[in-house]
Amino acid sequence: MNLEDLKASPSAVVTVAQAASVFGVDVRTVTRAIQKGELPALRLGRRVLIPRLPLLACLGVSGDGDLAETSDPRRRSDGSKGASVAPAQG
Secondary structure: OOHHHHHHOOOOEEEHHHHHHHHOOOHHHHHHHHHOOOOOOEEEOOEEEEEHHHHHHHOOEOOOOOEOOOOOOOEOOOOOEOOOOOOOOO
16 A cells, blocks of 8 residues: 555555555554554554544645645644644654
């Protein structure tokens, strides 16, 4: 999966492996980011899923494929704080 696939996807969530593919990193790197709270995730039984729209926000892309208005995905356009999504530390 690449960024274009992620933007075009009708799914509300992606797998850890799909997110790793978009970021171009190993699955373990995404798993550590989730454990540290750097990426939002949902646990359904044994599966870990990442909400697609917050993932796009982490990448600086809005849900419609445009660049996000702000460089801080935790801020909404009205100035209030949105979901607690920490940017990845590199």
